[in-house]
Amino acid sequence: MARSARPRSATIKDVAAMVGVSPMTVSRVINDQYGVGAETRAAVEEAVRALGYTPNVAARSLATSAEPKIGVIYSNPSAAFMSDFLIGVFEEASARGVRLVLLKGEGGKPPAEAQLRDLAASGVAGFIVTPPLGESRAMLELLGETGLPMAAVGAHAVExxxxxxxxxxxxxxxMTRHLIDLGHRRLGFIVGNPDQAASAERLAGFYAAVREVNDVRTTVAQGDFSFASGLSAAEQLLDASEMPSAIFASNDDMAAAVISVAHRRQLDVPNALTVVGFDDTPAAVMLWPPLTTVHQPVRALASEALRLLVAEIAAVEAPPAGRPDRVLEHSIVKRQSAAVVAPDPAAVSAAAE
Structure with missing residues (x-):
């Protein structure tokens, strides 16, 4: 005889849907916080009873904890990026008296579902997720069931x-305009993780600059933000029928891989090949030559994410739906890996004749 399926336990989203309010409002009622009207509070409490919803300890708020805990979920192939990120988030946590609980996934993938549920049940008041996890739909839906606030670093418009x-x-x-202004017309580009919106945005910015100049030729290779992917992408670009005079990698790890391949092929950087990156991690100044790159303020991004998350946890009013992204400033850092394009030997020879 077939066993009947075990009924699914009610979630905070079920309670919210029954009443017609947000999961955050349900969480405020469960935690006896201010900011919920008497009529709404009563309706939520009735729905909790009707559905048999049992909140776990993750529903505790910042106000009820002597040492509030924030879950930090990460799985990023760039050790340099994560080093900067963790410094930023730890410094902010120390300043605010917040304890961090770290949970790591492997290979750019989210942690196992059981690990995520254990973290949610450990009494954390909210979550911070690092790229690329901010765009993992399955993980975000699971975390959303808790009704706890969440901050996603490097993600675009996550509900x-x-x-x-x-x-x-x-x-x-x-950065692409900078390369064009240096005279480069044969440009290579290495795309980042295809599952991240930032990768598509960086590629779109590259093409937007290229379209402004008539005689630019482009070659694009796929990477995933790891050094290893940068090695294979560099080989592909440098073996192209028309080798680029400049390669723009979507992060510093992949740019470092390009420089490594160039050195192995005895290509002078930047005189024979300009290489630029993105992030401005510590690795950018450990390379030879030091890397021209986009400065992404990773520590500030991490710090700001935690600051905003703590403010949302402590707020009396629930946050508005569709809150805008917080966009921090970037800059172009010019170092020795980029140079004015070298003259085409064939063109020089033709001119001499």
Whole structure:
């Protein structure tokens, strides 16, 4: 005889849908916080009873904890990016008396569902997620069931989350214009993780700049933000029928890989090949030559995400739907890996004749 399926337990979203309010409002009622009217409070409490919803300890608020905890969920292939991120978030947590609980996924993938549920049940008051996890739909839906606030760093327009990022498209546009202004007309571009909106935005910025100049030729290779992917992408670009005079990699790790391949091929950087990156991680100044790159203020992004998350947890009023992304400033840092394009030997020879 077939066993009957075990009935699904009610979630905070079920309660919210029954009453017609947000999960945050339900969480405020459960935690006996201010900011909910008597009629709404009574309706939520009735729905909780009717559905048999049992909140876990993750529904505790910042105000009820002597040492509030924030869950930090990360899985990023760039050690340099994560080093900067963790410094920023730890410094902000120390200043605000917040304890961080770290949960790591592997290979750019989210942690296992059981690990995420254990974190949510540990009494955290909210979550911070790092790229690329800010765009993992399955993970975000699971975390959303808790009704707890969440901040996504580097993500674009994630529903029911605080998004803190830079203008990826604008930054890539500016860097590409810099290469064009140096005289480069054969441009290679290495795309980042295809599952991240930032990758598509950076590629769009690259093409936006290219379209402004008639004689620019482009070659694009796929990466995933890891050094290893940068190695294979660099080989592909440098083996192209028309080798680029400049390669723009979507992060510093992949740019470092391009420089490594160039050195192995005895290509002088920047005189034979200009290489630029994105992020301005510590690795950018450890390379030879030091890397021209987009400065993304990773520490400030992490710090701002935690600041906004703590403010939302402590707020009396629930946040408005569709809150705008928080966009921080970027800049172009010019170092020795980029130079004016070298003359085409064939053109020089033709002119001499």
């Amino acid at each position: 029911n989350a605080i998004c803190v990022r830079i203008d990826d498209r604008g930054a890539a546009y500016e």
